[in-house]
Amino acid sequence: MALSHTLRPLAYTQASSGWQLMFLKEGQTSAELSLDEAREQGYRLHFTPGRVLLRMPYGKPLSHDSLVPIVTFPLSSHAGFESKNISIGVHGTLLDPQVTADRGYSLSIGKGMVDIGIPYGAEGGHRQSFVLHNTYLEFYLIYLYYECVFMDSFHTENRHRHTKVLMTQSLPHVPITINHPPSFSGLCQEHGIVFKLAHEEFHHMWDITIGNNLLTEQYAVRQGYLMANDSQGILLDVPLFTPGYLYEDIDLDQFFGTFEILSRDAKTQEIQQHSVKRCPFPTTELIVCSTGGVMTVVTSVVKSIPKADPQRTTLLDTTCKPKEMDETRVLFEFDLTTCGTRMKVKNDLMIFENTIMFEQEPFPSHRPVITRDTTFRLAVQCSYPVEAVNMDVAFASSVPGRGSVGEAKPYETALAKPIMLPAPEVVTTASVPITPRIKTPPTQRSAKFMRVRSHHSAKRQSS
Known part of the structure; x- marks a missing residue:
């Protein structure tokens, strides 16, 4: 009668329940243990359809040590064994052949010999160092895992696995200090x-x-x-x-x-x-004051009443026109010593100011027109700390200036301290100091009184 696959393990267990282990030791009487007693002492007995497997730890009381020759299994077919596959890995885990190749591992199978190569410092191993007699030494080690699969004469697959620590000799190295500054x-x-x-x-x-x-x-x-x-x-x-x-x-x-x-x-x-x-x-609207003394302004000129025509806008020096323009905005870029730029010092700040202007076209004298339109004026400023500016040769500032854009106001001519700008190639109002001029109303001379005879009294005297 044949047993089904589900009933076979139960049949093996019931058939082996009455088994005993007998330990024979030279010069001593035999010792018999039931399976439960053997299990309590650390022995393990496993039953499979084709074999019985006994496992036992070293150093048990019922065992003894003896010297026996070491038997190794050949890689090629010999004495009924045939090698089927050889694999390697690290730390008890086999690696895929592609992974071992990527790491630089090599596996060469010859006649009766397997050659395994691991590059120094390859992934999977460890580099360790120490100092001995003022010499920096380093070595490399790896926990190699090896498996050989072979077939016996009964066509039963067997696996031989082995773990071995491979370690190089200690190699002297010159210490190298590597800085790792933080990088954002x-x-x-x-x-x-x-x-x-x-x-x-x-x-x-x-x-x-x-x-x-x-x-x-x-x-x-x-x-x-x-x-x-x-x-x-x-x-x-x-x-x-x-x-x-x-x-x-x-x-x-x-x-x-x-x-x-x-x-x-x-x-x-x-x-x-x-x-x-x-x-x-x-770019929408902005003002930039560079350390080299260049002011760049992008602003709208159609917010005013009346609207200004970008093509007809200028700076105080009417020869300075926009660098770029579109339907609503203008871009001016000019040096602070040009284009009529004015300078003043206030509260330890050196202030450079110019004005974006739009003048209405004059009407012909023979066709006068009454209009309420006003001239468009927009003040642009760059302010620098006085101590940051050096103008010995050319404008230079250790920090960028702060820019502002607003409604133009009458220029304040009073200076906190006189500052001479270097004479540029083209003389502008920013190249000479500005002296305050105060206009006073004209004074009236004191009156002199004299008697003036009337016309009638003169006639009476003559008569």
Whole structure:
């Protein structure tokens, strides 16, 4: 009668329930243990349809040590064994052949020999180092896992697995110190630029600065930045037109804003890393005052009443016309010592001012027209700290200026201190000091009185 597959394990268990283990030791009487007693002492007996497997730990009381020759299985077919497959891996896990090839491992099977190669420093191993007698030494080790699958004469598949620690000799090396200054990643946003930095263990060795200023939460608040600093990292949100930006390639369509974060050595303050992000932004209206003394203005001229014609706008020097224009806006770019720019000093600030103007066309004298239209005037200013400006040879400032655009007002000629600008090639009103002139009403001379005879009294005397 044949047993089904589901009943066979139960039949084997019931058939072996009465089995016993007998241990024979030379010079001693045999010891018999039931399966339960043997299991309590650490012995394991497993039954399969074709074999009985006994497992036992080393050093048990019923076992003894003896020297026997080591028997190894050949890789080729010999004495009834045939090698089918050989695989390698690390840390008790076999690797796919493609993975071993990507890591540089090599496996060569020859006649009766297997050659395995692992490159120094390959993935899966470990490099360890130590110092001995003032010498830096390093070695490489890997926990190699080996499996050989072979077939016996009964066509039963057998697997031989082996784990071995492979280690190179200690190799002397010259110590190399590698600096890892923190580097921010930048992301362009519609409103500005966002910088991110993940904290690392060595970041305490560096100072993060904006220019020469240490980046702290208090400094960020004063500058208008949004900063979050926690255990994970630093998030710095830098809105457009806050201090620290460099503006370039300005036209009526777009301009580029660049912001830079510096990583400095905490001890020497030497710059070790530049984190720079350059982003495009759409141009609406803006004013930029560069460190080289150039003012760039983009503004609308049709908001006034009456509307100004962009093509007929100029600066105080009417030869200075827009660099670009469209239906509503103008772009002026000029040096602060040209185009009629005026200068004054107020509250330790050096202020450069010009005016965007639109003059109405004069009407012919033979066709006079009464109109209420007024002249369009828009004041544009750049202000610099006096101590930051050097004008010995040409205009230079250590910091960008602050720009403003507003309604033009009568120019204040009073200066806090006289400042001489260098004489440019073309003399303008900004190249000479401005002297205040005060107009006073004319004085009337004191009156002199004299007697004047009337016409009638003169006749009487003559008569």
